[in-house]
Amino acid sequence: xxxxxxRNNGLPYAALKxxxxxxxxxxxxxxxxxxLIQFEPVxxxxxxxxAPSGKWSVNKVDIQSREWEAFNDAWKIDPDSAMxxxxxxxxxxxxxxxxxxxxxxxxxxxxxxxxxxxxxxxALVRFIKTDAKLYKxxxxxxxxxxxxxxxxxxxxxxxxKWGREPYDISLRKAYEKWSK
Numbered sequence: 001x002x003x004x005x006x007r008n009n010g011l012p013y014a015a016l017k018x019x020x021x022x023x024x025x026x027x028x029x030x031x032x033x034x035x036l037i038q039f040e041p042v043x044x045x046x047x048x049x050x051a052p053s054g055k056w057s058v059n060k061v062d063i064q065s066r067e068w069e070a071f072n073d074a075w076k077i078d079p080d081s082a083m084x085x086x087x088x089x090x091x092x093x094x095x096x097x098x099x100x101x102x103x104x105x106x107x108x109x110x111x112x113x114x115x116x117x118x119x120x121x122x123a124l125v126r127f128i129k130t131d132a133k134l135y136k137x138x139x140x141x142x143x144x145x146x147x148x149x150x151x152x153x154x155x156x157x158x159x160x161k162w163g164r165e166p167y168d169i170s171l172r173k174a175y176e177k178w179s180k
Contacts, residue, residue, distance in 0.1 A: 001118055009125045015138050018174035019128075019146070020090065020121065022167065028090030028117040030064050035113055037064070038087040039071040043094065047081035048074075056082075080106055089113040091124035101126050141175060143168040 002020055006013040020026060028036055041059050044051065051057075056077070059070035074082035083106040084096040093101070098109040101123050112119045128135050137145035147155045147167035159166040 002121060005118075005121050005125060009129070011125065011128070011138070014175050014178035015141060016121075016125070017178045018171050019138065019150075020124065021174050021178075022170045023150070024090045024092050026090070028113065028120045034064075034068065035088050035110070036090070036092070037067050037071060038092060039067050039074065039082075040085050040087065040094070041070070043085035043096065044074050044081055047084055048078055051077045051081075083107065083110055089120040089123075090117050091120055091127065093123060093127055097127065100130050141172075143171040143175070146171060 002017045003013050005011075006016040024036060030036055039056065039059050041057050044056055051074075054073045054077075056070045056074035059066065071082055071086055074085065084094070084098070087094045088110065095106045095109060098106040101109060103109040103112065109123075113123065128138055131149065134146065134149045136142075137149060151158070151167050155168070156166045
């Protein structure tokens with residue numbers, strides 16, 4: 001699937017495959033069939049500054065069942081804000097990017113992602129191609145720039161905090177593996 005999508009969209013297969021593998025280890029759904037998600041309380045608070053505290057407000061990068069508990073708690077306050085404040089599927093794209101990806105509503109984005117991983121990877125390609133800097137960084141294999149754009153300038157600090165390998169290094173290693 002990745003090879004076909006890369007070829008049809010003029011992207012190097014190894015670069016797209018690396019991005020896909022590192023961002024969300026090659027899957028867009030949990031074992032129970034629900035979308036893989038990461039609910040982001042800081043974003044929800046931006047959309048709903050007066051929302052009462054709850055499970056949504058204490059969410060951390062955690063196991064999927066807790067992500068869904070936090071998301072569902074936020075959903076009760078405002079469904080659109082909850083969806084906009086959550087990264088979803090295989091590429092873990094934040095819901096607030098729905099217009100950039102060509103969807104009329106954030107709900108349309110979620111519905112499309114629920115259809116399958118093929119749609120999720122196509123959305124990743126649209127995400128890459130709608131950001132000239134990200135597209136250029138991916139095409140030139142500038143993994144530091146890809147990581148900075150996709151995960152924020154402080155991606156290395158976050159990796160250290162979580163005891164993980166920095167995103168740019170993971171991307172480079174994955175690219176070397178898939179280039180063979």
